[in-house]
Amino acid sequence: MNDEITLTIDGQAVSVPAGATILQAARSVNIPIPTICFHEATSPLGVCRACVVEVQGWRTLVASCVTPAAAGMVVNTHSERVTRSRRTILEMLASTVDLSEAPEIQLLLQEYAADLQRFPGAERRAIPLLDDNPMYIRDYTRCILCWRCVQVCANDAQYVFALNFSGRGFDTSIATFYDRPMPATTCVFCGQCVGVCPTGALKTKREWLLEKGLLPEEKPAGA
Amino acid sequence: MAEINPLVLRETLSRYAPQGRTALLPALHAVQAIYGYLPEAVAVEVGRALGVPLSDVHGVIKFYNLFHPEPVGKTLLQVCTDPACAMNGGEDVLQAIRLHLGLTEEQHTAGDITVKRAACLGLCEHAPALLVGQTALGRAQASQAAELCQGRGYRPHALVYGEQRRLTLNCGKGRPTTLAEYEAGGGYRALRRALEQSPAAVIAEVKASGLVGRGGAAFPTGVKWEGAAQAAGDPKYVICNADESEPGTFKDRVLLEEDPHRLLEGLLIAAYAIGASKGYIYLRGEYPAAQITVLAAIQQAQQAGLLGPNILGSNFCFELELRLGAGAYICGEETALFEAIEGKRGYPRLKPPFPTLHGLFGKPTAINNVETLCNAPFIVEHGAAAYRQLGTEISPGTKLFCLSGDVLRPGLYETPFGVSLHHLLYDLAGGVPEGRKLQAILFGGAAGAFATPAQLDAEMSFEGLRATGLPLGSGVVLAIDERRDLRQILLGLARFFSHESCGKCFPCQIGTRRQLEILERLARDAALPGDAQRLSDVGLTMSDASLCGLGQTAASAVLSALRLWPALFD
Numbered sequence: 001m002n003d004e005i006t007l008t009i010d011g012q013a014v015s016v017p018a019g020a021t022i023l024q025a026a027r028s029v030n031i032p033i034p035t036i037c038f039h040e041a042t043s044p045l046g047v048c049r050a051c052v053v054e055v056q057g058w059r060t061l062v063a064s065c066v067t068p069a070a071a072g073m074v075v076n077t078h079s080e081r082v083t084r085s086r087r088t089i090l091e092m093l094a095s096t097v098d099l100s101e102a103p104e105i106q107l108l109l110q111e112y113a114a115d116l117q118r119f120p121g122a123e124r125r126a127i128p129l130l131d132d133n134p135m136y137i138r139d140y141t142r143c144i145l146c147w148r149c150v151q152v153c154a155n156d157a158q159y160v161f162a163l164n165f166s167g168r169g170f171d172t173s174i175a176t177f178y179d180r181p182m183p184a185t186t187c188v189f190c191g192q193c194v195g196v197c198p199t200g201a202l203k204t205k206r207e208w209l210l211e212k213g214l215l216p217e218e219k220p221a222g223a
Numbered sequence: 224m225a226e227i228n229p230l231v232l233r234e235t236l237s238r239y240a241p242q243g244r245t246a247l248l249p250a251l252h253a254v255q256a257i258y259g260y261l262p263e264a265v266a267v268e269v270g271r272a273l274g275v276p277l278s279d280v281h282g283v284i285k286f287y288n289l290f291h292p293e294p295v296g297k298t299l300l301q302v303c304t305d306p307a308c309a310m311n312g313g314e315d316v317l318q319a320i321r322l323h324l325g326l327t328e329e330q331h332t333a334g335d336i337t338v339k340r341a342a343c344l345g346l347c348e349h350a351p352a353l354l355v356g357q358t359a360l361g362r363a364q365a366s367q368a369a370e371l372c373q374g375r376g377y378r379p380h381a382l383v384y385g386e387q388r389r390l391t392l393n394c395g396k397g398r399p400t401t402l403a404e405y406e407a408g409g410g411y412r413a414l415r416r417a418l419e420q421s422p423a424a425v426i427a428e429v430k431a432s433g434l435v436g437r438g439g440a441a442f443p444t445g446v447k448w449e450g451a452a453q454a455a456g457d458p459k460y461v462i463c464n465a466d467e468s469e470p471g472t473f474k475d476r477v478l479l480e481e482d483p484h485r486l487l488e489g490l491l492i493a494a495y496a497i498g499a500s501k502g503y504i505y506l507r508g509e510y511p512a513a514q515i516t517v518l519a520a521i522q523q524a525q526q527a528g529l530l531g532p533n534i535l536g537s538n539f540c541f542e543l544e545l546r547l548g549a550g551a552y553i554c555g556e557e558t559a560l561f562e563a564i565e566g567k568r569g570y571p572r573l574k575p576p577f578p579t580l581h582g583l584f585g586k587p588t589a590i591n592n593v594e595t596l597c598n599a600p601f602i603v604e605h606g607a608a609a610y611r612q613l614g615t616e617i618s619p620g621t622k623l624f625c626l627s628g629d630v631l632r633p634g635l636y637e638t639p640f641g642v643s644l645h646h647l648l649y650d651l652a653g654g655v656p657e658g659r660k661l662q663a664i665l666f667g668g669a670a671g672a673f674a675t676p677a678q679l680d681a682e683m684s685f686e687g688l689r690a691t692g693l694p695l696g697s698g699v700v701l702a703i704d705e706r707r708d709l710r711q712i713l714l715g716l717a718r719f720f721s722h723e724s725c726g727k728c729f730p731c732q733i734g735t736r737r738q739l740e741i742l743e744r745l746a747r748d749a750a751l752p753g754d755a756q757r758l759s760d761v762g763l764t765m766s767d768a769s770l771c772g773l774g775q776t777a778a779s780a781v782l783s784a785l786r787l788w789p790a791l792f793d
Contacts, residue, residue: 046770061767066573084760088761095737118757119737119740122737145726164278165726168286169721169725172732177281178292186276
């Protein structure tokens with residue numbers, strides 16, 4: 001017999017196993033909650049805050065991907081505070097980062113009627129593209145700092161710890177030890193980071209070259 | 224390029240290697256003291272010795288202000304330009320020093336000296352202040368640039384006032400109270416009383432006293448200790464949060480510099496109450512004088528059998544370790560502080576779970592502010608009823624208020640809860656100098672809100688300030704007279720938060736920068752249509768959706784200004 005708890009989401013009673021998050025509870029009844037940093041293969045961290053919801057009686061909004069559903073909870077997934085937060089987060093992202101290859105975020109930008117020009121004079125991420133190995137490029141003008149690449153390189157998958165954070169605050173970036181080129185790090189070129197990147201900041205070299213209309217080098221005749 | 228002698232390096236690191244990752248910040252401090260900065264080859268050795276992945280070592284170095292991956296001058300000169308210092312000419316001092324050293328706009332090092340702008344150094348009552356290496360100087364003037372560069376100038380000492388001096392009884396001498404002096408005045412009697420009772424009885428007394436946290440969150444201390452005492456898990460930890468970094472706050476600095484044994488006694492009482500055998504004091508790296516007094520006090524206590532095994536002949540054992548911060552306001556947030564002690568970047572954790580159940584190293588932890596712990600000895604020695612004889616019903620006891628800015632007598636004021644703001648600012652602190660008019664008061668620090676002269680009759684208590692809509696915070700009362708351009712002050716606060724945001728959650732990571740850009744425009748008289756609405760949306764988003772208290776309060780002052788003075792933002 002499962003421990004089941006019942007909560008209310010947008011006026012609807014939802015029953016879930018104890019331990020389920022508010023996000024899981026909402027998805028179980030097809031109540032949509034947007035997510036950006038969330039990924040099935042990484043530990044949820046509640047970093048992007050796009051999935052915030054309003055819980056009656058709680059002072060601040062909470063990230064539904066990491067907040068356990070509790071019996072008797074009353075959740076509003078589209079209150080004024082929630083929609084303002086989501087829209088502003090999206091507008092701030094759009095003002096900082098190149099989102100042209102982030103299809104899921106593009107859908108959210110439309111859904112929340114985000115004004116892409118909301119912040120005139122906003123400083124954008126302008127790190128020169130890193131092309132230091134034959135396998136993948138790093139274009140951090142597209143990096144939203146969702147943490148996924150660092151997570152899969154570390155305890156969530158590969159345990160090689162080649163990628164980590166550098167700097168702090170708005171000036172945070174993803175970097176290697178003393179900015180060494182990738183072949184001089186513990187990277188084993190497994191491709192996990194490329195696989196989880198939501199914006200195309202990490203891309204296989206092959207794809208990047210093909211997009212530019214360049215063919216990967218042809219094999220010499222007879223080889 | 225530094226000459227790296229591997230023997231010296233490995234000898235130093237051998238002290239930290241057995242502890243592993245938790246020793247990362249101490250190890251980096253130690254090797255940086257040898258080489259002056261942290262070259263790549265040194266960082267490699269640190270990672271190898273402690274078993275920490277190199278990318279993590281680099282991530283930690285790049286997170287904290289006081290770690291330098293690039294060469295810096297032998298003397299680091301840090302000039303504060305946060306609110307109180309900015310109002311007293313801190314910017315002029317900084318520029319005068321840079322001019323004296325012949326630095327162009329892009330340069331920061333001349334010969335042996337590297338000059339940096341510092342976030343609030345906690346010397347607000349001596350504004351403008353600076354750190355020259357490990358020497359604190361106050362009341363600096365631009366005309367003294369040459370002397371300041373040599374570490375010569377006004378040496379700040381505690382300015383302590385107030386009508387009822389319980390916490391600051393021993394403060395104001397200009398030197399630390401010795402163990403002998405502390406005991407002669409009744410010190411460590413409370414610890415002896417505590418050891419005669421059960422831990423549960425100690426907790427009951429603290430609960431009955433109504434003591435709440437003095438770091439800003441005001442959580443009932445007895446309830447916190449009870450939670451940690453009852454939590455499953457072993458070992459348990461007590462931690463003193465001495466990372467005082469809220470602009471305008473310097474109360475803990477005074478207690479640490481002049482009466483460290485009061486804090487030690489409070490920590491011992493807390494440890495006994497919750498069943499902890501190990502504790503830490505996490506002290507901000509920019510308090511060099513406090514580092515010396517606290518280390519000396521710990522040594523004195525150890526020698527006197529007040530720390531270590533079988534304290535005062537009882538079964539109670541308690542080890543206390545001092546950990547130095549490395550320059551990050553966010554590490555005053557309790558879970559980010561745990562991360563720092565664990566040897567990581569100071570990223571806050573999600574709450575729940577709360578520290579009493581899952582804290583340092585995932586174990587039950589009671590973490591308290593310096594001032595909070597310094598209240599414990601009185602409560603345990605004299606009892607909750609005696610404690611409650613001062614203050615109000617809901618806000619018992621005394622509070623330390625930090626007065627700075629445009630006030631005649633800046634300093635630390637201890638008064639019972641319940642006095643009026645007018646009494647504190649005018650009767651005790653002398654009001655606004657030179658007959659000027661009060662324009663506003665910044666309450667609670669950068670993460671606070673503005674009060675106006677219309678609120679001078681506000682009662683200085685939790686309930687009184689709540690009724691007035693003002694935050695008590697850490698007890699900052701920063702007076703602003705009619706000369707001041709509030710836009711410049713807001714700009715300074717925005718700069719602070721942008722610099723200190725950890726960068727983890729999107730609302731604060733980006734929001735603090737967007738807030739700064741808009742306020743930069745405002746301060747230049749170049750506001751764009753819609754800027755007030757932008758500030759409001761960004762501010763409310765940070766307040767509502769940020770992961771931790773930093774982001775949740777980063778727009779607090781700005782939002783209060785939008786409400787009080789909308790015309791400022793046109």
